[in-house]
Amino acid sequence: xxxxxxxxxxxxxxxxxxxxxxxxxxxxxxxxxALGITDHDSVDSLDVGLKEGERVGLEVVPGCExxxxxxxxxxxxxxxxxxxxxxxxxxxxxxxxxKREERAKAIIxxxxxxxxxxxxxxxRGLAFGSIVLPHIAEAVIRNKSNEVKLVADxxxxxxxxxxxxxxxxxxxxxxxxxxxxxxxxxxxTIHSLGGVAVLAHPAWDLVTVENExxxxxxxxxxxxxxxxxxxxxxxxxxxVSDDQTRTCVTHFTDQARNLDLIVTGGSxxxxxxxxxxxxxxxxxxxxxxxxxxxxxxRRRNEQLHFLSNCKKRSAGGCSL
Ligand SMILES: [Zn+2]
Ligand SMILES: [Zn+2]
Numbered sequence: 001x002x003x004x005x006x007x008x009x010x011x012x013x014x015x016x017x018x019x020x021x022x023x024x025x026x027x028x029x030x031x032x033x034a035l036g037i038t039d040h041d042s043v044d045s046l047d048v049g050l051k052e053g054e055r056v057g058l059e060v061v062p063g064c065e066x067x068x069x070x071x072x073x074x075x076x077x078x079x080x081x082x083x084x085x086x087x088x089x090x091x092x093x094x095x096x097x098x099k100r101e102e103r104a105k106a107i108i109x110x111x112x113x114x115x116x117x118x119x120x121x122x123x124r125g126l127a128f129g130s131i132v133l134p135h136i137a138e139a140v141i142r143n144k145s146n147e148v149k150l151v152a153d154x155x156x157x158x159x160x161x162x163x164x165x166x167x168x169x170x171x172x173x174x175x176x177x178x179x180x181x182x183x184x185x186x187x188x189t190i191h192s193l194g195g196v197a198v199l200a201h202p203a204w205d206l207v208t209v210e211n212e213x214x215x216x217x218x219x220x221x222x223x224x225x226x227x228x229x230x231x232x233x234x235x236x237x238x239x240v241s242d243d244q245t246r247t248c249v250t251h252f253t254d255q256a257r258n259l260d261l262i263v264t265g266g267s268x269x270x271x272x273x274x275x276x277x278x279x280x281x282x283x284x285x286x287x288x289x290x291x292x293x294x295x296x297x298r299r300r301n302e303q304l305h306f307l308s309n310c311k312k313r314s315a316g317g318c319s320l
Pocket of ligand 2: 008010268
C-alpha cells in the first residue's frame with residue numbers, strides 16, 4: 001500500500017490552530033507516514049515535535065517557512081533539515097519576529113486612522129505565536145462597534161479574506177510594507193545550515209487568472225531562483241478545484257523536471273481560519289507519496305557532503 005506524507009504544516013508557533021503535539025496526533029490518525037512542520041519564521045515547535053514524533057512513531061521532518069522578497073515579489077521558501085539551533089540563525093529569526101510585531105502595530109494604527117476600533121492587545125490575544133493578517137482582520141470584524149462602518153464599506157459584514165483584500169493587501173489603505181529575507185539570502189542561509197530550500201505553493205504565487213483561465217506567466221522566477229540555488233518545488237499542492245490543481249501539478253512537474261528541482265508537496269494545513277487544505281490533503285484526489293521525502297533526503301545528503309568538502313578544503317588552505 002502506498003504511504004503518504006505532508007511536508008507543509010503550521011502549529012501555534014506561527015499561525016496554526018493546533019499545538020505541535022495535537023498536530024502530530026492528527027497526523028497519526030490520518031495514517032501519515034511523515035510530517036513536515038514548517039511554521040512561519042519560527043522553529044519553536046521543532047524540538048518538541050521531533051521528540052513527540054519519535055515517541056508515537058511518526059517521522060517528523062523539521063522545517064521553517066520563510067517570507068522572502070525579490071524586489072517587490074514575495075515568495076515563501078521552505079527550509080528543511082536546518083541546523084536550527086545555531087545562535088546566529090536564532091538571532092535572525094528573533095529579528096524577523098520582532099519586525100512582524102512592529103508591522104502589526106503599524107497596521108493597527110492605520111486602521112485606527114481609518115476609523116476602526118481595534119487595539120494591539122486584543123489582536124495579540126487572538127494569536128498564540130506570530131500575528132498574521134487574519135488575526136487583525138478578525139479583531140476588526142468581531143468588534144461590534146465596527147459594524148456600521150463595515151456595512152457602509154462592504155454592503156455587509158465582510159469575511160476575513162474580503163477585509164484583507166480591501167484594506168491590508170498592497171493597494172489597501174492600511175497596508176504596511178513587510179520586511180523579510182531577500183530570497184537569495186534565504187536560500188544561502190538554508191544551505192549554510194545544511195538544509196534544503198523548496199519554493200512553497202507555486203500554484204498560488206506564480207499563476208494568475210485571466211478570463212477564468214490559469215496563466216503561467218511567471219515561470220521566469222523559477223529560473224532565477226534555481227540560479228540562486230533553489231533545490232525543490234512544492235508541486236503537489238491544492239488550488240481551488242481538482243481541475244485547476246491538475247493543470248498546476250502537470251505544469252510545475254514539467255518545470256521541476258526541466259530545471260532539475262526535486263518535487264515535494266504539502267497541504268499548508270493551519271487547522272484554522274480557512275488557510276490551506278486538510279492535513280495530508282484528506283478529502284481531495286491529490287496525495288503526497290513518501291518518495292517525495294526520499295528525494296528531499298537525497299538532496300540533503302548531497303548538501304551535507306558539499307558542506308563537509310568545503311570545510312575540508314578550507315582547512316587545507318583552499319578557499320571556496
Ligand atoms: Zn506560505
Ligand atoms: Zn505555509
